[in-house]
Amino acid sequence: MNQYTSGLNERQREAVMALDGPLLVLAGAGSGKTKMLTARMAAISAARGTSDILAITFTNKAAKEMRERVAVFGSQVKIGTFHAICLQMLRVHGSYIGLKPGFVIYDDQDQAQLLGDIVKKLNLAVEDPKLAVKAFAGMINRAKCQAQGPDAQLEDDADYVSRYGRAVYTLYEQGLMERNAIDFGGIICQTVFLLAHHLDVRAYYQRKFRYIHVDEYQDTNKAQYLFLMYLAAKRFGGHENCCVVGDEDQSIYAWRGADIRNILDFEKDFPHAKVIKLEQNYRSTAMILGAASDVIAHNRERKAKRLFTDQVGGEPVRIVKCQDERMEARTVLDAIVQKQRAGRSLRECSIFYRTNAQSRQFEDACMARQIPYEVIGALRFYDRKEIRDVLAYWRVLVNPADSVSLKRIINVPARGIGQASVAKCEAQGGMLYEACQNSENAKIRAFVGMVESLRVQEGSLAQLYDKLLDATGMVRKLESEKNDESRGRVENLAEFRSVLVEFESDVPASIQDFLEQSMLHGIVEEGPKHDAVQLMTLHSSKGLEFPFVFMTGMEEGLFPSKRALDDGMIEEERRLCYVGMTRARECLMMTSSRERMLWGRRHFSDVSQFCCEIPSKWREQKSEVEVSQVTQSALIGSIVQHPSFGRGVIKRSEGSGAEQKVSVLFGVSEKKFYYRFIQSYVSI
DNA sequence: AGAAGATAGCTTTTT
DNA sequence: GCTATCTTCT
Numbered sequence: 001m002n003q004y005t006s007g008l009n010e011r012q013r014e015a016v017m018a019l020d021g022p023l024l025v026l027a028g029a030g031s032g033k034t035k036m037l038t039a040r041m042a043a044i045s046a047a048r049g050t051s052d053i054l055a056i057t058f059t060n061k062a063a064k065e066m067r068e069r070v071a072v073f074g075s076q077v078k079i080g081t082f083h084a085i086c087l088q089m090l091r092v093h094g095s096y097i098g099l100k101p102g103f104v105i106y107d108d109q110d111q112a113q114l115l116g117d118i119v120k121k122l123n124l125a126v127e128d129p130k131l132a133v134k135a136f137a138g139m140i141n142r143a144k145c146q147a148q149g150p151d152a153q154l155e156d157d158a159d160y161v162s163r164y165g166r167a168v169y170t171l172y173e174q175g176l177m178e179r180n181a182i183d184f185g186g187i188i189c190q191t192v193f194l195l196a197h198h199l200d201v202r203a204y205y206q207r208k209f210r211y212i213h214v215d216e217y218q219d220t221n222k223a224q225y226l227f228l229m230y231l232a233a234k235r236f237g238g239h240e241n242c243c244v245v246g247d248e249d250q251s252i253y254a255w256r257g258a259d260i261r262n263i264l265d266f267e268k269d270f271p272h273a274k275v276i277k278l279e280q281n282y283r284s285t286a287m288i289l290g291a292a293s294d295v296i297a298h299n300r301e302r303k304a305k306r307l308f309t310d311q312v313g314g315e316p317v318r319i320v321k322c323q324d325e326r327m328e329a330r331t332v333l334d335a336i337v338q339k340q341r342a343g344r345s346l347r348e349c350s351i352f353y354r355t356n357a358q359s360r361q362f363e364d365a366c367m368a369r370q371i372p373y374e375v376i377g378a379l380r381f382y383d384r385k386e387i388r389d390v391l392a393y394w395r396v397l398v399n400p401a402d403s404v405s406l407k408r409i410i411n412v413p414a415r416g417i418g419q420a421s422v423a424k425c426e427a428q429g430g431m432l433y434e435a436c437q438n439s440e441n442a443k444i445r446a447f448v449g450m451v452e453s454l455r456v457q458e459g460s461l462a463q464l465y466d467k468l469l470d471a472t473g474m475v476r477k478l479e480s481e482k483n484d485e486s487r488g489r490v491e492n493l494a495e496f497r498s499v500l501v502e503f504e505s506d507v508p509a510s511i512q513d514f515l516e517q518s519m520l521h522g523i524v525e526e527g528p529k530h531d532a533v534q535l536m537t538l539h540s541s542k543g544l545e546f547p548f549v550f551m552t553g554m555e556e557g558l559f560p561s562k563r564a565l566d567d568g569m570i571e572e573e574r575r576l577c578y579v580g581m582t583r584a585r586e587c588l589m590m591t592s593s594r595e596r597m598l599w600g601r602r603h604f605s606d607v608s609q610f611c612c613e614i615p616s617k618w619r620e621q622k623s624e625v626e627v628s629q630v631t632q633s634a635l636i637g638s639i640v641q642h643p644s645f646g647r648g649v650i651k652r653s654e655g656s657g658a659e660q661k662v663s664v665l666f667g668v669s670e671k672k673f674y675y676r677f678i679q680s681y682v683s684i
Numbered sequence: 685a686g687a688a689g690a691t692a693g694c695t696t697t698t699t
Numbered sequence: 700g701c702t703a704t705c706t707t708c709t
Contacts, residue, residue, distance in 0.1 A: 539697045
């Protein structure tokens with residue numbers, strides 16, 4: 001047992017050694033929960049001589065990390081996301097609930113497409129069909145988070161969603177079945193359904209997964225909760241060997257159905273549950289941890305707890321007010337360059353923002369200064385149009401019933417098949433692909449023939465891919481266009497090929513395998529892993545840590561978002577802030593812009609209330625003088641303070657108004673700034 | 685059918 | 700301000 005608990009603290013050890021029975025671990029940020037979890041699984045494996053261990057994570061990244069760390073102990077453990085685990089179960093036992101082999105996964109775009117067809121077909125009197133699709137999609141996805149089918153939907157006349165919701169949902173489910181497809185929510189929902197109604201299957205998995213671990217339990221929704229209950233709860237014949245780990249302060253997914261009550265009520269579901277709190281933080285300095293703790297303490301819906309650390313002192317949190325977003329980017333990059341000069345690497349620096357759109361200002365600034373950067377999780381590789389086209393071809397090959405994909409590619413690249421011809425085939429009813437096979441339209445038959453010629457599945461994925469490109473002439477078409485966009489697409493298609501080669505490098509893989517991987521895990525874009533500044537949203541920062549963290553756009557209305565303020569969701573925003581702050585190991589800087597360009601308008605905002613919630617004992621003190629007190633003529637010779645370069649003196653000024661630039665001498669080096677940039681930091 | 689031009693909607697967050 | 704989709708023109 002010692003080999004598993006060495007290097008653990010008292011609490012962690014306690015959690016590792018509680019092998020059997022229900023266990024709730026309230027693990028604060030940076031409290032070493034992954035370390036604890038992996039050690040625990042290894043200990044169970046050794047002590048109980050079993051490999052019947054399941055670990056469920058929230059992201060693929062977390063699954064991968066855990067897999068690697070468990071491998072060190074040499075234990076056999078099944079690790080995956082809820083979606084990956086459920087999908088595997090459906091692949092094996094899906095026939096119980098009417099799923100046919102080879103079913104494909106529909107993502108949000110496919111879902112919207114299908115719903116669009118349904119709305120059109122129903123001829124609903126809605127002003128805006130696109131808005132209606134969005135509304136119905138939201139309603140269906142919300143229902144699926146709750147594990148509710150169409151029948152559970154109430155009908156009333158309040159609005160068209162509640163009036164037609166049940167009908168649309170029903171048709172949508174039928175549509176999925178006809179196309180042999182399943183959506184993201186359905187993966188979880190159908191598995192719950194399978195476990196609920198087929199006792200033999202349930203018993204099988206209860207035996208197969210004798211020890212269950214769920215990470216990030218605070219982010220589970222009702223459907224995922226039920227999944228766990230069917231496998232582990234006594235009332236369903238479960239073994240109760242289930243360990244859930246989470247932190248209600250880090251619950252940031254309520255908007256997609258996560259229910260914080262799952263973790264708060266765990267002790268009700270398992271009255272004999274052992275509860276262990278991990279409150280020692282091994283990541284951040286006392287300054288950072290103190291600031292983060294004081295922010296999150298403003299939430300009312302939480303269990304009182306306080307993290308502590310051995311690391312004393314550290315740099316105070318720097319809170320910097322900038323005039324606009326250009327200045328904000330400069331401020332952040334100046335600080336990063338300073339770290340670089342101090343011998344630190346760029347990959348140790350991370351810039352967080354609330355919305356993806358905010359990445360642009362930092363990308364521009366990085367490019368201008370030739371600082372390498374990486375945007376994490378922005379647009380996924382398979383969301384690119386040309387990649388989706390290729391995937392659609394393969395989806396039709398694997399599953400001819402997939403009419404959403406079929407309609408996508410029937411005229412891609414353009415081959416003279418118009419909407420009218422497609423509509424004609426559709427009007428025949430039945431399977432669209434079969435209607436195309438029997439079409440009197442020569443072009444459509446030629447298309448079907450081409451697809452059929454691709455059906456021979458011998459050879460590697462890369463070879464099949466080459467064949468596809470050749471038969472469709474996609475690359476030839478793009479090359480003939482000769483513009484930047486088409487060249488980029490050709491590049492992406494080439495990159496896609498190397499993704500395929502990478503994917504099948506270990507074991508031969510089928511198209512089906514690849515489709516699954518790309519839908520569920522994303523295509524892993526393994527770039528050259530340069531030493532680069534990491535840019536990401538606050539949400540995607542979860543579970544990561546960096547020595548230097550820059551939280552940007554700390555403005556009321558942006559973060560917390562206006563929407564959250566209006567809807568009274570401030571506590572979730574504060575948790576998001578807490579998550580961001582606790583990613584930092586050594587230094588934390590929080591920046592805001594007085595003004596900002598937002599959807600074409602200049603917006604002015606106050607500093608985020610979250611910054612104001614940080615007591616001065618954790619912050620860097622800085623005296624500021626109002627701009628109006630400094631006249632233009634007084635500028636030359638003035639002493640100014642800059643967040644990165646320290647004190648300097650203004651030597652020259654050129655230009656005027658907003659474009660006025662000043663040269664400032666810091667020690668021996670002279671730097672140029674926009675006057676506006678300097679103003680914020682003028683001190684006397 | 686395809687390209688150029690116009691317009692609307694967008695900014696939460698993702699498996 | 701940008702982008703994606705719709706409209707109009709050739």
